[in-house]
Each structure stands twice: as C-alpha cells, then as structure tokens.
Amino acid sequence: MSYDKTLDGHDAEQQRQDTLLRATLHNTLLLTHALLPACRRQLPGFARMEEALAEWLQARYGTVVELFYAHGLRQSRATMQSTGFSVHQDTEDFSFIEYTVVVKLTPDGLGEAPSSMRVVGADRPFYYSPAAGASGCFRADLYHASVEPESEDEHLKIAFFFRRSTRGERRAKRALTESDEAVAELELAQRRKLAAPQLLG
CATH class of the missing domain: 1.20.5 (Single alpha-helices involved in coiled-coils or other helix-helix interfaces)
Incomplete structure (x- = not known):
C-alpha cells in the first residue's frame, strides 16, 4: 500500500521498501491490528505505553479506548519522501479512529531545534518537548501535517491510533x-x- 500525501515528492518505491522493512535503514513500520499482540510481547515498553496512553485518554476525554494500530516512523530531513506527511486525516483508512497520539522516542540533542507537527487551523505548530517520551494528542479526524525538521538529527516516533472501545x-x-x-x-x-x-x- 502506498500513501502519496508526503511533504516532498512522493516516492512510492522508497515508501514500499521502507514499509516492508527490506533494507537495513528502515524509515517506517506499520504495526497492523493483527501484529499488535506480537508487538506487546516483543517490543520492550510498547504494551506499557499503550496502557498509559489509553488510561490518559480515558481520564482526559471520558472515553474508554483501545488501540487499533500503530505506525513507527524514523523522521529526518532525509526521510521526508516517506515519513513527512502533507495535510490529511487519520480517519481516511479507518473512519472509526477517534484519537491519534504521537510519542517521540528519542530525546533532542543539546540546543537542537524541536521536532514539530501542525493541526490545520491551529494558531501555531505543536512542538515536542526535548525529552524522550514527549507526546502530542489530537482528534484523528482533524486535518494535520508533518513539519519539515529544522534539525539535522533524526527522531524515532510511534503514532498510536485509538478507537472507542464498546x-x-x-x-x-x-x-x-x-x-x-x-x-x-x-x-x-x-x-x-x-x-x-x-x-x-
């Protein structure tokens, strides 16, 4: 599957290779609903992050949620063709997704410009704080986009996509x-x- 809403010129082949993890330098990892049980068992900290985010969402918005899928990203200036997304909604593939939470797994270097993203209509971009674990949350149906990094360094992020749990x-x-x-x-x-x-x- 190819997703053409990228900030730089879309490169479907690069994105396909990144998504399939065929090279040693991987930029994206799609953690589908079917893969979540294995992710919880095999990826250190994944289940704990999922649980903490679900609890936070319930406390914040009063909605019981469950993770439907996630997307790992390695973002940098060099990966914008496959990990820098132009304006889109996270409900385009699955209309029932309620909330998106993006967790930055890597800390900023000393004096490094912060990583950011933007929600259409917001008065300014959202800037991740410097620490590993810094996160941003928004309604999945809001239009949003990546912001090209100012920093030369790359960042690892996981986007968690939650649906309402009936x-x-x-x-x-x-x-x-x-x-x-x-x-x-x-x-x-x-x-x-x-x-x-x-x-x-």
Whole structure:
C-alpha cells in the first residue's frame, strides 16, 4: 500500500521498501491490528505505553479506548519522501479512529531545534518537548501535517491510533451501576441502623 500525501515528492518505491522493512535503514513500520499482540510481547515498553496512553485518554476525554494500530516512523530531513506527511486525516483508512497520539522516542540533542507537527487551523505548530517520551494528542479526524525538521538529527516516533472501545464502555457502565447499587445498599443499611433505635423507643 502506498500513501502519496508526503511533504516532498512522493516516492512510492522508497515508501514500499521502507514499509516492508527490506533494507537495513528502515524509515517506517506499520504495526497492523493483527501484529499488535506480537508487538506487546516483543517490543520492550510498547504494551506499557499503550496502557498509559489509553488510561490518559480515558481520564482526559471520558472515553474508554483501545488501540487499533500503530505506525513507527524514523523522521529526518532525509526521510521526508516517506515519513513527512502533507495535510490529511487519520480517519481516511479507518473512519472509526477517534484519537491519534504521537510519542517521540528519542530525546533532542543539546540546543537542537524541536521536532514539530501542525493541526490545520491551529494558531501555531505543536512542538515536542526535548525529552524522550514527549507526546502530542489530537482528534484523528482533524486535518494535520508533518513539519519539515529544522534539525539535522533524526527522531524515532510511534503514532498510536485509538478507537472507542464498546466492550470497555459496557464494562465501565456495568461497574458504575454495580457501584451505585453498592452505595445504595450501604445507605439503606445506615438508614436501617438509624431507624432501629427510633422503633425501639
């Protein structure tokens, strides 16, 4: 599969080779839904990042989510033909994707210009902070694009694509209902205790 919305002239063959990981210098790695179980087992830290991001999204937006797929990128000035994306939405292939979270895995060098991306309509680009693990989150249906790096250095990033979890939502609602029932039972027991002396008196 070729994706032609790149910042520099699109090179389908380079992108195909990068995506298939046929060379020693790989620029992209598509972690499909089918590959996620293996990624969780084999990629150090992947499952923990996924879990932390899902928890953060639920706390921030009140939506139970699950990871549907991810995309690893090695971005630099030299890889813009395959990893620098022009204006697009992350819902183009899968309309049910709700949130995109991009995690920068590599730290910036001392004095290095920050890596960035932009959401169309925002008053300024989003700049990743210098530390490894710096992240950006946005609604997947927002139009956005890569920003060509100012730095000569490359950065490794993983874009995580989350969808709403209907099973998770049902579980959360069931737990809330059970919690409400437990609270109601506790209140009823307390009222019974208060009423008992009055009945005896």
